[in-house]
Amino acid sequence: xxxxxxxxxxxxxxxxxxxxxxxxxxxxxxxxxxxxxxxxxxxxxxxxxxxxxxxxxxxxxxxxxxxxxxxxxxxxxxxxxxxxxxxxxxxxxxxxxxxxxxxxxxxxxxxxxxxxxxxxxxxxxxxxxxxxxxxxxxxxxxxxxxxxxxxxxxxxxxxxxxxxxxxxxxxxxxxxxxxxxxxxxxxxxxxxxxxxxxxxxxxxxxxxxxxxxxxxxxxxxxxxxxxxxxxxxxxxxxxxxxxxxxxxxxxxxxxxxxxxxxxxxxxxxxxxxxxxxxxxxxxxxxxxxxxxxxxxxxxxxxxxxxxxxxxxxxxxxxxxxxxxxxxxxxxxxxxxxxxxxxxxxxxxxxxxxxxxxxxxxxxxxxxxxxxxxxxxxxxxxxxxxxxxxxxxxxxxxxxxxxxxxxxxx
Amino acid sequence: xxxxxxxxxxxxxxxxxxxxxxxxxxxxxxxxxxxxxxxxxxxxxxxxxxxxxxxxxxxxxxxxxxxxxxxxxxxxxxxxxxxxxxxxxxxxxxxxxxxxxxxxxxxxxxxxxxxxxxxxxxxxxxxxxxxxxxxxxxxxxxxxxxxxxxxxxxxxx
Ligand SMILES: [Zn+2]
Numbered sequence: 001x002x003x004x005x006x007x008x009x010x011x012x013x014x015x016x017x018x019x020x021x022x023x024x025x026x027x028x029x030x031x032x033x034x035x036x037x038x039x040x041x042x043x044x045x046x047x048x049x050x051x052x053x054x055x056x057x058x059x060x061x062x063x064x065x066x067x068x069x070x071x072x073x074x075x076x077x078x079x080x081x082x083x084x085x086x087x088x089x090x091x092x093x094x095x096x097x098x099x100x101x102x103x104x105x106x107x108x109x110x111x112x113x114x115x116x117x118x119x120x121x122x123x124x125x126x127x128x129x130x131x132x133x134x135x136x137x138x139x140x141x142x143x144x145x146x147x148x149x150x151x152x153x154x155x156x157x158x159x160x161x162x163x164x165x166x167x168x169x170x171x172x173x174x175x176x177x178x179x180x181x182x183x184x185x186x187x188x189x190x191x192x193x194x195x196x197x198x199x200x201x202x203x204x205x206x207x208x209x210x211x212x213x214x215x216x217x218x219x220x221x222x223x224x225x226x227x228x229x230x231x232x233x234x235x236x237x238x239x240x241x242x243x244x245x246x247x248x249x250x251x252x253x254x255x256x257x258x259x260x261x262x263x264x265x266x267x268x269x270x271x272x273x274x275x276x277x278x279x280x281x282x283x284x285x286x287x288x289x290x291x292x293x294x295x296x297x298x299x300x301x302x303x304x305x306x307x308x309x310x311x312x313x314x315x316x317x318x319x320x321x322x323x324x325x326x327x328x329x330x331x332x333x334x335x336x337x338x339x340x341x342x343x344x345x346x347x348x349x350x351x352x353x354x355x356x357x358x359x360x361x362x363x364x365x366x367x368x369x370x371x372x373x374x375x376x377x378x379x380x381x382x383x384x385x386x387x388x389x390x391x392x393x394x395x396x397x398x399x400x401x402x403x404x405x406x407x408x409x
Numbered sequence: 410x411x412x413x414x415x416x417x418x419x420x421x422x423x424x425x426x427x428x429x430x431x432x433x434x435x436x437x438x439x440x441x442x443x444x445x446x447x448x449x450x451x452x453x454x455x456x457x458x459x460x461x462x463x464x465x466x467x468x469x470x471x472x473x474x475x476x477x478x479x480x481x482x483x484x485x486x487x488x489x490x491x492x493x494x495x496x497x498x499x500x501x502x503x504x505x506x507x508x509x510x511x512x513x514x515x516x517x518x519x520x521x522x523x524x525x526x527x528x529x530x531x532x533x534x535x536x537x538x539x540x541x542x543x544x545x546x547x548x549x550x551x552x553x554x555x556x557x558x559x560x561x562x563x564x565x566x
Contacts, residue, residue, distance in 0.1 A: 121488045129490045134422040138431075139453035142421055142549060143521040144414070144484055144492035145500040153482035154502055154519075161480070161531050161562045199566075203497075206483035206526075207564055252460060257502050258451065258517045262480060 005277055008094045009231035009238035010404070012041025012224035013349040018188050018340030021115030022218035027060040029220035030110035031068050037106065037222040042235030048224070050075040050102030052092060054085035054343075058117040059110050075102040083291050084247055084392030085109075086223070086345040087400035091246035093225040104230065109345050110220035118216055119293075119341070121147045148293055149213055153205045155262040155396050156296040160207060162263070165314030167207055170295035171198035173330070174211045174337060176322040177292055181334025183324070183361055183380030188215050189338045212295045214336035221345035223352070237407045239355045242387075243277030244402040245270030247394065266399035267304030267391060274389075275306070278403040282307055285403075286384050287354065288328060289347035291393035292335040298322075301391040302330075305401065324380060332359065332380055344392050348402065354385040355406035410523055411498035416542035416549070419491035423546075429469065430454045434548045439537050441508060441516050443470035450508045452518045461514075472516075474537035474550075476503040477558070479517055483526045498522070499529045503552060523553045530563035 014036025016022075016029045030053070038045060051062035051073055062076040075096055079085065086109060093105040113119060121128065133141040140146050159165060175195060181187035193211065201210040231238035248270035252259050275281065288307070290298035299313045307328065308316035322330035333339045333350035340346070353359045357369040362378025365371070371381040386409035392400035423431045430453075433440040441452045444459035445466040451459075458465050481501040487493045499522040508516035522529050523538055534556040540549045 127487050127490045127493055130418045130420065131489050131491065132420045132422055134424065136453075136455055138421055138423065138427055139455065140519070141489055142419065143500050143519060143551075144487070144489050144495065144498060145482070145519060145521075147488050150482055150484060150488070150500065154480045154500075157482060157564060158480035158531070160564065167566055203483070203485040205485060207566070257479075257519065258515065260513070262502075 004094060004098065005242050005279065006240040007228050008097065008225060008241045009228055010090070010223055010241065010348070010352050011226050011231045011234045011236065011238060012037040012043060013222070013352050014040055015221040015342070015346065015349060016219055018186065018217040018219050020188070020217055022112055025060070026110040026112060026220065027064050027068060029218070030060055030065045030108050033110065033220035033222040034065055034069065034106055034108055037224050040235065041224050043104065043224065045069045045071045048104050048106050049073055050093065050096060050105035052076070052089050052105065053078045053108045053110070054081035054089060055109070055111070056080060056082065056117070065108065082394045083293060083344045084394040084398055084400035086343070086348055087244060087390060087392040087402040088246035090225055090241065090402055091244060094241065097225070097227060104224065104226040106222055106224050108220060108222040109343050111343065112218040113341055113343070114216040114218050116218070119148060120216060149205050149208050152294055152296060152396070153208050154257070155300070156207050159263040159296070159300065163311040163314060167199070168195060169299060169314035169317055170212050171195040172317040172320070173292065173295040173298045173322060174198045176320060177331045177335040177337045179323055180332050180380060181338030183375065183378055184334050184339055185362065186360070187334040187339040188217065208294060208296070214293050214341045215338065217340035219340060219342050221342045221349060223345065223348055236356050239352050240405050242280065242403040242405055243274045244400065245274045246400050248399055250397045262396060263300055265300055265304045265396040267301055267401070270399060270401055271305040274401045274403055280387065280403065284387055285328070285389045286386055287332060287382055287388045288330050289335070289351055289388065289390040290330055291344050291347070291391060292331055292337045293341070293393065295337065297393050298330060301393060301399070304399070305389065305391055324375065324382065329382060332382065347390055351388045351390050351404055354382055355388060355404055357381060357385060357406070410525065412494040412496070414495050415491045415493070416544065419489065421544065421547045426457050427454050431547060433469070434539060434550050435546065437539050439472045439474040439550060440469040441472055441505070441518070443468050449510065449514070450516045452516050470508070472505050473507050476505040476535060478529060478531050478533050478535055479504045480531060481522070481529055497526055499524065499526055501529065501535070501552060503535060520550055520552045523551050528554055530561035532558045532561040534558065
């Protein structure tokens with residue numbers, strides 16, 4: 001990006017509630033999320049001329065949403081993509097606006113991730129009754145090894161073997177993100193948990209327990225990207241896009257288990273470029289977000305993106321380091337683990353709210369940026385939230401990153 | 410031994426790139442793809458080209474079917490219906506003994522272990538075992554620990 005640093009901004013965010021089940025179509029939810037993002041930005045439907053979304057064959061499309069909301073777009077495309085696509089589509093929006101294809105772009109994700117197609121592979125009634133193993137699935141479904149938990153568990157197990165880390169490090173992440181969810185009225189799980197609660201929760205696939213796994217939900221999320229010049233005219237102070245990387249791959253990306261190490265994940269290939277573009281170091285980062293489909297994915301993204309040395313993430317997260325008011329707060333909304341699974345976008349949304357100093361918490365004045373910082377009273381706004389690093393994850397082999405700053409940085 | 414896999418709930422559908430691999434397991438041969446141009450080996454055979462030299466001229470290498478456990482998971486909650494009666498079962502990534510290349514590349518494969526969780530550990534040697542399914546065309550490779558290792562590492566939590 002370099003010359004484009006700070007030239008583009010995220011100006012609007014919106015989401016539906018996390019629902020289980022929604023009893024709604026993905027189109028209905030997407031329209032709600034997009035209109036909320038427009039209202040948040042102070043934009044009208046006619047102000048938007050580009051729209052993009054990502055999905056897994058489980059959602060509506062940009063032309064449908066544009067038709068419903070009466071938008072006439074100059075650019076619309078919907079991609080097949082997993083986690084880390086939200087951050088990547090921000091990069092995509094920057095390129096399109098820079099090239100003159102459109103001026104203001106909406107990015108959305110809408111999915112009945114709990115009541116419809118579940119990432120975890122279960123049908124709504126339980127395990128898949130009869131499965132056709134074709135294509136790639138011949139070589140994983142045949143050995144009962146299909147879900148993200150089952151697949152990422154392999155990297156996690158090898159990580160434990162290679163580093164001496166234990167699952168107490170996973171617990172640190174579950175506890176931190178849950179603590180943040182206790183401060184988020186929108187979160188699905190708002191009761192605090194302890195390291196021991198994590199260690200006692202039932203096994204899903206060893207080395208992952210129930211409290212290592214995220215909360216599949218029905219939800220739609222939307223964000224709006226435009227140029228700095230337009231951003232200054234809108235409702236909130238702009239949040240500037242400083243740098244990032246977009247769906248960076250490892251070598252041998254699609255089937256990564258013959259790579260040198262299973263847990264040398266894609267972030268390792270991207271972060272130097274992102275931090276270079278943004279002109280920052282890790283010390284400049286006030287808070288992070290990590291795609292916490294599982295506790296382990298947070299752990300390994302911190303390591304892959306250089307927040308600690310190789311093999312050191314287990315030590316790094318100890319002692320509540322990722323909790324609010326500690327060294328490196330992570331996933332301040334509660335993340336996928338406790339707020340609800342949005343395929344990544346909610347982390348961008350929360351980061352925007354924190355950078356604006358407008359976390360939608362229990363403080364009566366949050367909408368005006370008035371916060372008490374009293375965690376016992378439900379405030380989740382960071383005192384200093386000037387610069388953040390958001391890390392998206394597709395598989396071990398694919399990742400995105402978005403470094404953002406507010407007006408103060 | 411973990412419970413049985415209900416193969417009536419699993420339909421393996423070989424395709425252009427994989428039919429010979431499944432013919433291999435039916436003949437009790439564990440095949441990996443091999444590049445005719447540079448000798449590189451890989452798995453699974455869904456990939457039709459050599460990732461080292463991009464050659465499309467590919468053949469098969471008959472591996473000994475022996476290797477070492479590189480990593481594993483223990484599936485406790487079943488997702489695929491065929492495996493409901495099999496839990497808890499171990500899926501491992503196995504490093505093949507005779508597929509190491511000069512630059513350090515090693516072919517790893519994955520499969521279900523026949524062993525109990527308490528018998529599996531990273532570093533242990535293992536070998537392929539063939540299991541007939543209710544589809545006469547499909548013979549499923551599974552794996553079994555067949556020795557010991559000084560540096561074996563087991564997840565004990
Ligand atoms: Zn080759």
